[in-house]
Amino acid sequence: MIYEFILPDIGEGISEARLINWSVKAGDRIKEGEEVATISTDKVDVELPSPRSGTIAELCWEPGDTIKVGSVFLRIETRGEPAADKTAGPATTAKAKAKPKAKEKPRRPGPSATGQILAAPSTRKYARELGVALSDVSGSGPRGRILRGDVEAAAQSRGGAARGEAADGVGLAMAERMSQSVHVLAHSTINFEARADGFCTLLDKLAPKAEARGLRLSPTALFAKCAAAALSEHPRLNATIDEDQCRLVLHKDVNLGIALASERGLLVPVVRRVNRISLFALAEQLAAAIGRGRDGALRPGDMRGGTFTLSNTGGLERATITSTRPIINAPQAAILWVSRITDQVRVDNGAPGVGAMVSCSLSFDHRFIDGAGALAFVNDMADHIESPGQALAAD
Amino acid sequence: MAGKRKSGKKPAAGGGRAGGYCPLGDAVRAGIRQVIDAQGRLTGDLPEPDLDRDTLIRLYEMMVLVRAIDERGWVLQRSGRVEFWIPHKGLEAVHIAATMAFARNDWIFLGYRHPGALLLRGAALVQLFAQFFGRRDEPFKGRRLPTLMGDRRLNVVPMTTQVGSYIPHACGAAWGAKIKGDDTRFLTFFGDGATSRGEFHSALNFAGIFKPPVVFICENNGWAVTTPASAQTASRTFAQKGDAYAVRNLRVDGNDPLAVYAAAREARDLAAKEAPSLIEAVTYRLGFHTSSDNPDLYREPEEVEEWAAWDPLIRTCKYLERKGYWGKRQEADLWTRCTRDIDAAVEQAEAMPLPDPASMFDDTFEQMTWMLEEQKAALLGDLERCS
Numbered sequence: 001m002i003y004e005f006i007l008p009d010i011g012e013g014i015s016e017a018r019l020i021n022w023s024v025k026a027g028d029r030i031k032e033g034e035e036v037a038t039i040s041t042d043k044v045d046v047e048l049p050s051p052r053s054g055t056i057a058e059l060c061w062e063p064g065d066t067i068k069v070g071s072v073f074l075r076i077e078t079r080g081e082p083a084a085d086k087t088a089g090p091a092t093t094a095k096a097k098a099k100p101k102a103k104e105k106p107r108r109p110g111p112s113a114t115g116q117i118l119a120a121p122s123t124r125k126y127a128r129e130l131g132v133a134l135s136d137v138s139g140s141g142p143r144g145r146i147l148r149g150d151v152e153a154a155a156q157s158r159g160g161a162a163r164g165e166a167a168d169g170v171g172l173a174m175a176e177r178m179s180q181s182v183h184v185l186a187h188s189t190i191n192f193e194a195r196a197d198g199f200c201t202l203l204d205k206l207a208p209k210a211e212a213r214g215l216r217l218s219p220t221a222l223f224a225k226c227a228a229a230a231l232s233e234h235p236r237l238n239a240t241i242d243e244d245q246c247r248l249v250l251h252k253d254v255n256l257g258i259a260l261a262s263e264r265g266l267l268v269p270v271v272r273r274v275n276r277i278s279l280f281a282l283a284e285q286l287a288a289a290i291g292r293g294r295d296g297a298l299r300p301g302d303m304r305g306g307t308f309t310l311s312n313t314g315g316l317e318r319a320t321i322t323s324t325r326p327i328i329n330a331p332q333a334a335i336l337w338v339s340r341i342t343d344q345v346r347v348d349n350g351a352p353g354v355g356a357m358v359s360c361s362l363s364f365d366h367r368f369i370d371g372a373g374a375l376a377f378v379n380d381m382a383d384h385i386e387s388p389g390q391a392l393a394a395d
Numbered sequence: 396m397a398g399k400r401k402s403g404k405k406p407a408a409g410g411g412r413a414g415g416y417c418p419l420g421d422a423v424r425a426g427i428r429q430v431i432d433a434q435g436r437l438t439g440d441l442p443e444p445d446l447d448r449d450t451l452i453r454l455y456e457m458m459v460l461v462r463a464i465d466e467r468g469w470v471l472q473r474s475g476r477v478e479f480w481i482p483h484k485g486l487e488a489v490h491i492a493a494t495m496a497f498a499r500n501d502w503i504f505l506g507y508r509h510p511g512a513l514l515l516r517g518a519a520l521v522q523l524f525a526q527f528f529g530r531r532d533e534p535f536k537g538r539r540l541p542t543l544m545g546d547r548r549l550n551v552v553p554m555t556t557q558v559g560s561y562i563p564h565a566c567g568a569a570w571g572a573k574i575k576g577d578d579t580r581f582l583t584f585f586g587d588g589a590t591s592r593g594e595f596h597s598a599l600n601f602a603g604i605f606k607p608p609v610v611f612i613c614e615n616n617g618w619a620v621t622t623p624a625s626a627q628t629a630s631r632t633f634a635q636k637g638d639a640y641a642v643r644n645l646r647v648d649g650n651d652p653l654a655v656y657a658a659a660r661e662a663r664d665l666a667a668k669e670a671p672s673l674i675e676a677v678t679y680r681l682g683f684h685t686s687s688d689n690p691d692l693y694r695e696p697e698e699v700e701e702w703a704a705w706d707p708l709i710r711t712c713k714y715l716e717r718k719g720y721w722g723k724r725q726e727a728d729l730w731t732r733c734t735r736d737i738d739a740a741v742e743q744a745e746a747m748p749l750p751d752p753a754s755m756f757d758d759t760f761e762q763m764t765w766m767l768e769e770q771k772a773a774l775l776g777d778l779e780r781c782s
């Protein structure tokens with residue numbers, strides 16, 4: 001039985017060695033451990049011992065030759081060497097078989113050869129955050145390695161989240177949360193309008209009272225109270241998703257995330273127990289959260305624990321926005337966008353007229369909330385906006 | 396300073412006569428506690444420990460077996476059968492004598508040059524070789540670098556490869572035992588190089604304050620890869636680093652198993668009495684740092700020769716001969732027996748199955764992370780394509 005002595009990597013990362021001389025010749029009998037040759041690597045001159053006992057069948061190289069690690073170095077006839085026959089066990093045989101194959105192709109094939117994707121863990125994480133599939137990205141690094149910039153470029157060409165600028169913490173968090181939400185949740189959106197005359201009247205009535213307490217009453221605060229009232233009637237929308245258990249977790253209190261555009265990007269501070277606090281208390285907390293958001297003083301805890309998100313872009317709009325497709329702030333299950341209140345031509349009691357209108361868009365996770373449930377919420381939400389007095393009943 | 400040391404240079408502090416490399420010939424002057432000299436004579440300042448004939452023979456037989464393992468491991472690595480090798484030639488006395496000085500249920504935190512500790516605890520030779528060959532059915536499932544061994548069933552913790560990182564683990568575990576009120580003691584081995592790591596200092600500081608039942612053995616084998624001990628510290632000794640932390644310390648002749656035994660035994664006793672110890676065992680790495688090393692590039696052959704004259708095996712053998720416990724025939728028989736046992740272990744271990752490549756992802760996180768899942772899928776895909 002012929003045993004092939006494969007040139008080993010004797011020095012951790014050595015790829016080749018030069019044969020200095022043989023200590024044996026074909027036909028010599030040799031014992032395991034006896035020296036067969038001296039080789040030279042970039043680290044050291046090494047005397048190679050024989051891995052097996054037997055008779056030298058073939059010396060495969062000449063002194064001076066440079067030999068690749070993994071090549072057959074010499075052949076030993078091990079017949080009549082009982083120990084050797086047995087020790088050439090299954091694992092060793094497998095190895096000897098595998099090695100020459102490795103010789104036929106480069107030791108570390110590039111990505112094209114194996115389809116293997118080379119990318120650092122941080123790059124992989126980044127791609128995940130931006131929702132970029134690495135298999136779609138061509139790498140510009142050594143041997144096709146995908147670099148961070150490649151991922152950014154891919155995201156941009158896809159029109160994705162990357163803006164060609166280094167994303168900071170807030171930007172990254174947003175990128176990650178948004179792409180995850182879009183990829184996991186079954187977004188469904190209902191766009192609707194509501195008459196806002198009563199809403200504006202109430203705001204105007206309450207504004208001086210608020211001012212007397214040193215508060216500025218914003219439409220957002222009143223929208224928040226309306227939402228809290230509607231959510232109390234439709235608890236499936238005041239919920240978070242437990243992805244592991246694949247279920248909806250309903251919440252008694254309404255902890256409202258308020259989407260806030262800041263210089264540092266989108267922030268969503270949470271105002272707690274909106275269903276239980278007065279409009280003025282809410283206005284106060286809202287103002288504080290907005291202030292902290294603008295100053296960059298929001299702590300992560302201020303943005304955790306939301307059960308529903310309200311996004312009012314009224315302060316940013318000049319164009320007339322009629323609908324959006326808001327992305328749910330996972331693990332929450334729904335989000336409501338409301339527009340600036342504008343005067344619109346509308347039909348009142350069968351006759352054309354002009355009145356205050358607000359556009360709204362509700363996105364909900366259709367895996368857990370069905371269309372009828374979402375519509376029921378929308379109906380009541382619209383009612384509360386049209387006559388917001390009831391939403392303040394608990395005040 | 397870290398460069399190649401030329402002969403004729405000023406000998407290291409505490410150096411002996413001759414070439415000035417090995418201080419063991421002048422141990423008293425170097426503050427190195429000793430029982431026997433190079434000829435196995437009772438000339439040292441430490442009394443001969445009270446060990447019976449059988450125990451002494453067991454000690455010596457283990458030293459020879461461990462030397463034979465090193466010789467075989469080296470050949471297996473050089474002939475491509477074992478991936479990597481960390482030699483321990485010349486270092487046998489330290490870990491074998493110290494392990495024998497501790498109780499069977501005491502915990503040992505190993506370095507990577509200490510196979511005797513496991514064997515003394517009853518691990519089979521084939522288990523060690525299965526580890527060297529990276530086979531599936533050894534305690535670490537074939538995943539660790541050859542010689543990074545251990546076995547929790549035997550209270551032997553394997554080395555964490557980051558030099559020095561496990562010294563606080565040993566110290567903290569000892570503290571835990573103290574809090575629980577059990578009588579387990581803890582022993583850990585590390586090298587001279589490890590004393591330059593922060594973990595060494597954290598652990599000693601902790602030990603000085605909380606006095607857990609732990610014994611630190613610094614195996615000063617002269618080199619940390621290419622850095623000589625003289626460039627490792629400006630302190631006169633490694634032992635005296637204990638002074639900074641109020642940890643009892645001493646230097647012993649690490650090539651004298653009787654001295655190591657006596658020092659370790661005493662330290663073990665004191666460990667239970669609120670006195671942890673740092674023992675510097677002065678010894679020498681006769682072999683390469685690892686199979687990837689080439690010491691010809693940084694040390695003089697005379698240095699190795701000088702230390703080889705203090706080979707712990709030769710000294711112990713001579714001591715046993717003087718006592719009338721040992722002779723040429725026993726010596727020859729012992730080597731034959733060791734070779735035969737190792738042959739059998741090699742044959743058996745090499746025939747054992749290799750681990751399934753996919754299993755390398757197991758036992759990492761309780762729930763595999765997405766990144767590991769991706770890697771596993773990629774690996775399985777590659778293997779599929781290659782087959």
Ligand SMILES: Cc1ncc(C[n+]2csc(CCOP(=O)(O)OP(=O)(O)O)c2C)c(N)n1
Pocket residue numbers: 508556557558585586587588589590616618619620680684
């Ligand atoms: C933190 C760390 N740095 C570097 C290494 C690489 N390394 C492996 S062994 C070694 C030398 C350790 O020397 P020493 O503690 O004296 O032990 P010895 O190898 O001499 O037994 C080094 C630097 C490592 N494993 N861990």
